Structures are given as C-alpha cells and as structure tokens.
Amino acid sequence: MSAEIxxxxxxxxxxxxxxxxxxVDSFAIPIKTTMEYTLTVHYAALANNLLAKGSKMVxxxxxxxxxxxxxxxTLNHELMIVPEENFFIVVVQKPFE
Amino acid sequence: MSAEIxxxxxxxxxxxxxxxxxxVDSFAIPIKTTMEYTLTVHYAALANNLLAKGSKMVxxxxxxxxxxxxxxxTLNHELMIVPEENFFIVVVQKPFE
Numbered sequence: 805m806s807a808e809i810x811x812x813x814x815x816x817x818x819x820x821x822x823x824x825x826x827x828v829d830s831f832a833i834p835i836k837t838t839m840e841y842t843l844t845v846h847y848a849a850l851a852n853n854l855l856a857k858g859s860k861m862v863x864x865x866x867x868x869x870x871x872x873x874x875x876x877x878t879l880n881h882e883l884m885i886v887p888e889e890n891f892f893i894v895v896v897q898k899p900f901e
Numbered sequence: 902m903s904a905e906i907x908x909x910x911x912x913x914x915x916x917x918x919x920x921x922x923x924x925v926d927s928f929a930i931p932i933k934t935t936m937e938y939t940l941t942v943h944y945a946a947l948a949n950n951l952l953a954k955g956s957k958m959v960x961x962x963x964x965x966x967x968x969x970x971x972x973x974x975t976l977n978h979e980l981m982i983v984p985e986e987n988f989f990i991v992v993v994q995k996p997f998e
Contacts, residue, residue, distance in 0.1 A: 850958045857954055861947045862975050870976045877970040878959050 809836050816895050823881065824896040828852060835891065851885045851894045859887070906933050913992050920978065921993040925949060932988065948982045948991045956984070 809827055813836065816825050824839035824847075832852040837844040851874075859871045874885040877899070884895040906924055910933065913922050921936035921944075929949040934941040948971075956968045971982040974996070981992040 846962050850962060854951070854955055854958065858951055858973055861951065862973065865943055865947060866977065868976075871973060872976060873974040875970075875972040875974075876955055876959065876968060877972075879967045879969060880963065880965075 812893060813838070816893065819895060819897065821898040822895060823898055824894075826851075826894040826896075827891055828894065829891045839896070847883070847894050847896065851883070851892065855885050855887055855892060909990060910935070913990065916992060916994065918995040919992060920995055921991075923948075923991040923993075924988055925991065926988045936993070944980070944991050944993065948980070948989065952982050952984055952989060 812827065813825055816822060817838075824843075825837070826834050826839060826844050826847055827836040828848045828851065829835050832848060834844045834848045839847070854876075855871070855874060858874050862869050862871045871887065873887075876883040876885075880899070882897040882899055884893075884897065886893045886895070909924065910922055913919060914935075921940075922934070923931050923936060923941050923944055924933040925945045925948065926932050929945060931941045931945045936944070951973075952968070952971060955971050959966050959968045968984065970984075973980040973982075977996070979994040979996055981990075981994065983990045983992070
C-alpha cells in the first residue's frame, strides 16, 4: 500500500492551495500526514464521522448509489474527504479567492 | 421571506445541471421545492442531519470557524447544502461530465 499512498500524496499536493493531506485507515487511524499531529487526529476523527454518516445516508436514499467525495467549505478553509477501499483521504485547502 | 426564497430559487436554477432545489426551514421542514414530495422530504432530512453534524464538528475544531457549504458527490448526482440564517438550501445536480 505504501507506493499507492505516496502516489496519492503526490497527486493531491498538486491541487491548488493545499495546506495539508492526511491518509486515514479504516479504523480511523491516520497512517500518513503532512500536518501537525494533534490537528491530524482532530481532522481524521471529524472526517471519519462525517464520511460514515454521509455514506449511510446516501445508501439509505438509494442502495445502488455511493458517496464518492465530501467537501466542506468553512470560513477558514476547505476540506475534501475522499473514500478509497481501505482508507480515506483528507485534503485541507485554503479557501479559493 | 418569500421574495428572498424566490430570489434564491432563481439564482440556483442558473447553476449547471441543476435537477432540483429545496429550501428547508430550521425545523427541517421543506418550505419550497422543485422536486417530487417524497424525495424532497428524504433529501431535507439527509441534509439537515449532515449539516448539523458538520457544523458542530467544524466549531469543535475551531470555535471561531463556521461551515458555509457542504457538497456530496455520489455516483448518481451531486448535492450542495448551503446554510442561511433561518433556513438552508439543498441543490441537486447531475454529475459533471
């Protein structure tokens, strides 16, 4: 999985205004991060909860459907949460001008 | 509020690929919709739950911060959820090509 993770880090680093990338495993444990550790743990927990809730709701509405990405825009930054098979990715971006 | 609601409907109708717009009050009751009623109620409940959870989490991380929009991308469509002061807006879009 390590090569895959490196590839993902590289890919998302090229997104505009990226200030942090976190890879979180299916137990909600951050396995790779470019951010400070306390913040990483907070973001991982937030993303894990919201992703679980969002996925469940999308499937409740239509069992053939699937959540493929979640994006939160806040006053201070944007969070993109992308589920993969055995982990998920959190990308923190500064807001676009 | 009615003129404001009409203005919002008009504004979001101009977004690309919009297939539905729902305005939901702070009691999670849809007050205006362009979609079929059962689907409207489902979307309103989903959006209300996710918005509440997302807002709480963002403020837990940083009490000076605020969730300004939530976007779900699924296999079949995209959902944009935008909180306003006394209501929130749900916009359903077909996925971009």
